[in-house]
Amino acid sequence: MNTIDNLTNLKGKKVLVRVDFNVPLKGSEVRDDNRVVQALPTIKKLLSEGARLVLMSHLGKIKWGKVDDEEIAKEKAKNNMEYVLPVLQKHLEGVNVYFSPETSGEALAEHVNALKDGEVLLVQNTRYEKGESKNNPDLAKDWAKNVDVFVMDAFGSAHRAHASTYGVPEVLKAEGKPVALGYLMEKEVKNLGACVKGDTHPYVAILAGLKVSDKIKVIDSLLNKCDHILIGGAMAYTFYKALGLPTANCIVEDDQLDYAKKCYESGKIVLPCDSVAADSLDNPTKIVTIPSDVTKGGEGFPEGTLGLDIGPESVKLFENYIKSAKLIFWNGPVGVFEKDEFAAGTKAICKAITENKDAFTVIGGGDSAAAAKQFGYADKFSHVSTGGGASLEMIENDGHLPGIDIIG
Ligand code: ADP
């Protein structure tokens, strides 16, 4: 792997590090600084070599669409990278960390050129530039001309060929300048690599969460690699309906029924055999556990109810697969874990996975990682990926992502 350990003579060099500081915000407050913490090994290594660091990342989404200037200003204010600055400064005590409110042009160049060895410049949200997500070549050139070296350490954005993840290294490479992967990228590629290769068996995947359609490609790919795929979350109800079980008010994707049926016919899909159902998600007044075993002609969901978690029998069923696995990939909470009433399934899955000490266990999914953290299991997994979409795409594409491939 082409990592920063291969870079030499970094003293005085201007190094653009594409980090993933796309942190969850509550107003102006950073709710979870994990992504900043995960970038520190690379940042500290480069600083210790006397480099001058320019850190760039996107933060949230800016909806450009047909909105007027005022609306865009609001979007920008919501996703202001300056909110991350004090967090970064706290973690880099003793280092001068500056902020550039400008995202391109002469003003940005001036900030970069003012840096001294061992100093850091955090640049405003890359998505303040409309050309970022379009990989605009002029924008990539503008960013590339400020620096001598490019380091990719934003795993969470590595599945996107944007100006800051793809355009810049492309320009620098063409000029014969060095590009490399940071330590976080190295760790992600190595650990997720086990799930990509899938040569350890039994290999069990737990796929859940909201939508089948989000995860179609990864299901396809995992059907080729895994021994069993345990399905939970709202996704399960699309499978139920496809197999003829009444689903009442459950979230179902009707355009995915044929696909779900086809997947089920592989014989590798394990569906929950009971479900926790309620009359409403927001104001549940009646919560019941119902049998929903499609193999035994389960009765399905009573009228007026919707499924919100897997039931206790499903937990036992899933535990059996999890216990004997040697490799486990988990994406998607099996219930609405954000609500106490519907968190038991997800909690039990976390517990079961982390109790299997013989398995290599990986979480690839933003909400699943948040759930594991909330329930106190996050540090018991072999690897918790910092990228949800990126980890799924990496499995789908047999280890290839634009942001990795361009570094070479
Ligand atoms: P990840 O981010 O780990 O990939 P997803 O984004 O696919 O996971 O799904 C997470 C969401 O799925 C959570 O907000 C959770 O509340 C929701 N969810 C899980 N089970 C259900 C269900 N039965 N009904 C509705 N929503 C569900």
Ligand code: MG
């Ligand atoms: Mg999610």
